[in-house]
Amino acid sequence: MPFIPHTEADVAAMLEAIGVAHIEDLFDEIPPELRAGSLDGLPEGRDELAVSQQLRAHAARDAQPLCFAGGGAYEHHIPAAVWEITSRGEYYSAYTPYQAEASQGTLQLLYEFQTMMAELTALEVSNASLYDGATALAEAVLMAVRGNRKSKARRILMPRSVHPRYRAVVETIVRHQGITLELLDFDASGGHIAPPTLPAEPGDVTALVIPQPNYFGALEDADALTDWAHAHGALVIGVVNPTAMAVIAPPGEWGEQGADIACGEGQPLGIPLASGGPYFGFLCCTQKLVRQMPGRIIGATEDLDGQRGYVLTLQAREQHIRRSKATSNICTNQGLMTTAATLYMTLMGPQGLARVAAQCHANTRALVERLCAIDGVTPLFERPRFHEAALRLPRPALEVLDALAERGILGGIDLSADYPGLGDALLVCATETRSEADLDAYASALREVLSA
Amino acid sequence: MPFIPHTEADVAAMLEAIGVAHIEDLFDEIPPELRAGSLDGLPEGRDELAVSQQLRAHAARDAQPLCFAGGGAYEHHIPAAVWEITSRGEYYSAYTPYQAEASQGTLQLLYEFQTMMAELTALEVSNASLYDGATALAEAVLMAVRGNRKSKARRILMPRSVHPRYRAVVETIVRHQGITLELLDFDASGGHIAPPTLPAEPGDVTALVIPQPNYFGALEDADALTDWAHAHGALVIGVVNPTAMAVIAPPGEWGEQGADIACGEGQPLGIPLASGGPYFGFLCCTQKLVRQMPGRIIGATEDLDGQRGYVLTLQAREQHIRRSKATSNICTNQGLMTTAATLYMTLMGPQGLARVAAQCHANTRALVERLCAIDGVTPLFERPRFHEAALRLPRPALEVLDALAERGILGGIDLSADYPGLGDALLVCATETRSEADLDAYASALREVLSA
């Protein structure tokens, strides 16, 4: 029996010990009329050989185009050591570290992870992960609502330059708690939130969300926005790309006081694209807000002998203790992904991560240059950017993407679905994994497509 | 610096402690005229990202045909757990277990491996691996020469039905020690050594080699051959396929007394084809011959507290102790491969391995049936076989193999190079990994090729 060790002798001995004749008898408390007939809809079980062949066929079926798409999921080089260590059974097959003494590996690693994320965002504390970047933003919004005691409005300013899917997820998650998400439009020429257009008297604002870089790759005036928000009693939530944090000013250093909360998608930190998940969300904040944090937090402490050790702490925030009054319902998080991210950040170090960031930036710039040398292709926004760019095309983006796909190229993301007002627009990205030759290949394919 | 942790401060402090100014000074005992100019012939170092891309390109360059070749290297299903465990750093990056107390993992595993190999061959003891099947046979021959005290002739009977490459390797390795390898021809209709054709008065024979199955997949009359050899004072060396051992009579049970030595290629036991290596050779023998064994042997013993533990034992046979009088010069063996093999055998168990063997047998039979339904294709030998078969073709095998390769099929191994006398002959094999559809694909490709 696959994965079941019982021999016939075992079963007989166990049934005898229990005092029943058949395994079926153990289900005698289930009302008979409820008993399921069968699972005929399922296939027959197959051995590992057969399943391997089937999965290999499935995996081989899909094209593997040269990737120039970003939009929150980036193809970065992942050092081999990351997953060779992360998939070790002791990490892979452990549960949440409830028994701290038997889980010092995971706990110390998470404490190190928290330190690294706090460093990246320049905030004081980090939790041990949330599901993904989008839900991290939702939790950040909820946290801001709880944390901004002065605001009564439950009103969040949400720029349209925030990832559209993130906005959709936030909407799904916070809508039942009487929270208003008020959209802020972006500047038509810069693609960013232009501080001068912000209302002088915004009223009671609970928090302002600042994406950095924003969905279009444009850099926001984070300092000015932060100061504006704080001046009006609003908390500041930064949604940031962790790779960017190696070179771009981090939320903790925005404006006079720094942002209050930072969150984002951890995928760039050593997590494969993997068709969209699992990734992980990160969430950092000021010390002041720590009791509003959702999710696991690891703290250092001492054992009976005074030796240093690590435990889950501030559990009184969490659902298993506080139940209906918890900061969130999250229980299982994305632990293994943070393991990989911790290894990734360790292997890159501050220099390595900065080089990745700089190379992504340079590659995307070089790509934009090449593409915009083609007739009818222009940058959509004039604005400093990091690592991603929105382009205007002379033809509908979907059509162009289809034609590029025929040529083995994933040319980016069509912006027209989420931003119909932008016309034929495409979001492109070239990470450090794209070579000069790759950029040339894209440019010549696009030229071909547009001149067809 | 890749893989070098030294900071500038470290280097300065270390040089100061040593009392030299530059690292170069540490090489001052090397005569200056010997100092190498440079390594200009080497490429510049590249980072892991660049090297990964280069290797992926290399790996993708070669065809991955549907494999019907055997000839000592077989495509078997390898349970995923085998290499997920084997590549754990504690196995992967350890050295030979010289410090037993710090190597109980490897040592206990090897003790288990020895037990399993002894079980498979039905002999009393096993060593902890040799380089591959071919060198294992060479060592078996040397061992027989040392072990057969009654024989003075240093004369080995070597059937031509033994893998031709194995014979070549044995020749390379034993030729300097005054050993004669005397070829025994095979029966033209059976492809096996026909016992009646053996000389009644063979003279002083040191050992007889018996392949089971032989290179053509034919099964030898191992019982009769063994008894004949023993009757004439010769030792018996079995060269066997370990998968076959699950269902075919093992060397230890051949004839009245059983073979004295068994050796072979361990690759079928969980080792990927990997272009030819690393595989591992195994070598088992009777208790009587254990002191003639080459290579590492693990033994159980006790520690200071009387607890069971494992050590390298009988080291007095080995080069590091006995030097020019050692049983062999082997030092580094194929440890990691035996780790994989131990996991493989454990995961398969006796039933699993027997099923693999039976399925290989059935698949090859089904393949032969399909192929021999094609005009001009016939079995070369009429003889019970296991798992591999020699076929006669109506056209030169190389030509046919080329045409099959165009169709994505590795159709087997051309026998004409090693056995010109056999005419247009092909060695085919279908393991348990080949499906009915695969067999059909081969048959229809061959039909197409031969009718072209």
Add this chain to the structure above:
Amino acid sequence: MNNEPLIFEHSRPGRVNRAQSAHFAGDLDGIPENMRRKQPPALPEVSELDAVRHYTRLSQRNFSIDTHFYPLGSCTMKYNPRACNTLASLPGFLGRHPQQREADSQGILACLWELQEMLREVTGMTAVSLTPMAGAQGEFAGVAMIRAYHDARGDHQRSEILVPDAAHGTNPATATMCGYTVREIPTDAQGDVDVEALKAAVGPNTAGIMLTNPSTLGVFERRIHEIARIVHEAGGLLYYDGANLNAILGKVKPGDMGFDVIHMNLHKTFSTPHGGGGPGAGPVGVSERLRPFLPIPVVGREDDGSYRWLDERDLPQTIGRLSAHIGNTGILLRAYIYALLLGREGMTRIADFATLNANYLMVKLREAGFDLALPERRATHEFIVTLKRQAKEPGVTAMDVAKRLLDYGFHAPTTYFPLIVPECLLIEPTETESKETLDAFVEAMAAIQAEAEKDVETLKGAPYSLPVRRLDDVKAARELDLRWQAAG
């Protein structure tokens, strides 16, 4: 010699792991100075060897299924087949960008669609969405669908969700997140929902009830039909917390019990790894009436056999998106592979042997002198031992026993959950453990009991054989130390 320093303590300024950062030529042209970072983040500066050695050593400081029996009740710590990891990690799956065209994604979509179908079959529900990323997010999706259902009918007064007092904490927390108030329903002495109390509680305010069956007490809720009737008659819907599905696979289908919506924990029942905390996956299944509200995306199959994502255009009443992409796809793949390996017979066998193991272990522990929380009941896949008696005399708590078990080489069962049983150990052996392992666990428990009778202090001081002795939780929460900081 037991101590493993923090990775930051291995760090030295200027130590660069060049293989990972050597040859880039990029600069930051175009990014204004004031937007740049001034001080680099203090990530560790170590060599690759430092990193590998440190995290390899840390890993060895964990208990895990791969190294220890791990009978953590409610968590279903069964063997995670390695093939699921290897196959889900095929380059064709790992390298795929989530925005790759549907036309170029038919392989992965086929896998996900088949998984959806299989989950429909085992749960007896009408439709499934795979997108929730864990049990709690599945719960959120479920309760949000209940809300959307009532709202769509203009039934806006329903403000309460009923939750048994034995429920997992995520249940009430979820109800709150969905804007409901939570009303607790007590449990009767037999471990069933107190039906009289339930009757008293339901009414026009009842949006629904969240039930786990088998319950977190490790027993099957026998009056489930009656409960369903009561709630349905009051206009409420039934939510099924599928965390304990392992116990009843192929035996009862939640759909047949009258549930309207259910989540599954694939990281329990479908043996995807827990990864030291996650990721998991919490697909939801619904009955016909909740189908319009399913979270998107859902995989659809066209008549020509091709697959595509269904989104708000297909499901205009959807509760919306729960993640930026499709959720924890890699986990879904692992569950799919697991389901293929087990198939129809294998699924039923899970329940058979999980139940056999739990009942055997329960009987053996009772024989060894331990008190059961519900001695009259069959165990399902798990059961509860209570140390109420021992806590009085000789003064040994569930925590003490848990910590001492670690010294014996066993992970502790779940402690102090469910909250309504004092000094409890919730024990779930799972179907992948052998009789010998269960017997060894009973022996350890008996030995600990004997130790307790001889000298309570031995237990109070446990564990002794791990990298640390018992850790001070109170100090951790009082003197918050949540990150490393360079001295000085």
Add this chain to the structure above:
Amino acid sequence: MNNEPLIFEHSRPGRVNRAQSAHFAGDLDGIPENMRRKQPPALPEVSELDAVRHYTRLSQRNFSIDTHFYPLGSCTMKYNPRACNTLASLPGFLGRHPQQREADSQGILACLWELQEMLREVTGMTAVSLTPMAGAQGEFAGVAMIRAYHDARGDHQRSEILVPDAAHGTNPATATMCGYTVREIPTDAQGDVDVEALKAAVGPNTAGIMLTNPSTLGVFERRIHEIARIVHEAGGLLYYDGANLNAILGKVKPGDMGFDVIHMNLHKTFSTPHGGGGPGAGPVGVSERLRPFLPIPVVGREDDGSYRWLDERDLPQTIGRLSAHIGNTGILLRAYIYALLLGREGMTRIADFATLNANYLMVKLREAGFDLALPERRATHEFIVTLKRQAKEPGVTAMDVAKRLLDYGFHAPTTYFPLIVPECLLIEPTETESKETLDAFVEAMAAIQAEAEKDVETLKGAPYSLPVRRLDDVKAARELDLRWQAAG
């Protein structure tokens, strides 16, 4: 609780791991009864969980580079980059049958050809064959080529190979396998070959000499040119044991020292893993005059840039084949990847930092009160501490120190090799270890020395903190127990 039973003790008759053996339908038709096996082999019958748990737990009972500093002299235990494993395991490499056509093997052949070229460059030899599967097999190939060379010239009287007394055991053992008698050459007080003794030994019987340089004493053989001249003038050839190549990469090329043939240990210098004993790879390089005798196959490149195997048709004087296929291809790939990662600068840096680390550690240990075997010499990549003094008083052997080091979390250096230095520890830190690790090792050595002075028995009883205490080698050899057998 420290004990991990044998896998056979986990076994139960009839326990079948069905995921690995479920659905085959094969039978043994056509195989006569008398050729079949009667009793199945007693392989373990366990579940997949049993297997994974057992071998995961066993792995934790190993020291390894990934977990511990492992300064095993002569073995070059440096970091094994994980990328080498990952990339050498790409499906395109792992799935390839060795008999696949050359036309369909250009990717792998390109890698191997480039590796051949790189090895030529670093060694300064004329041609390289990759086929030997370890150092010792490389030695065999080398000495066999020496023999083939003399034979080809009709020079049949040369029956002796000279070997310094400090040489590794594989050297004399190899000479014997090639049919030579071994004549030992003593070492002088400075650790160099005793040149006078060498002069006395060479003659018309001399087939060649096998030298390691840097020698196994951890010093550079300074009079190598003179030695080469002496041996060459006598008509002998020079064999270079490349085990210590790590020390001189990019600094001296064996070809420039006058060697005719050399082997390399890729599992040392090129950082392929040792795998708990192997596999390794021992490519050989030769000067022009030995090129015709190279073992086959060798990778050749055609004018059109395509690659093919050279065999006996190309090299009719070859010493022949050493393996059924091309040798340990997967190891060669790892070495190739490593060489690409390091490149030209990286190769030279290896020697720089291996030498820096060794000299630093040597100085620090001397400061800590340890005696060096060759206090007047520079260390190369390794050096020798002798405990001769301590063995007399207080009676502490190299073995005692080695075992006690394990308790301090360090693998022991090589002990009792080379045989000519009493109570020796041969210490090779390698370039991938940091100063902090070396400092910690010195501290541990100093602490052990202090322990020895206080109470020798502490050391005699070591180790204390490992799964077993000190093991009885004598008992193992006397009461041979080489395999498990079912009781009864």
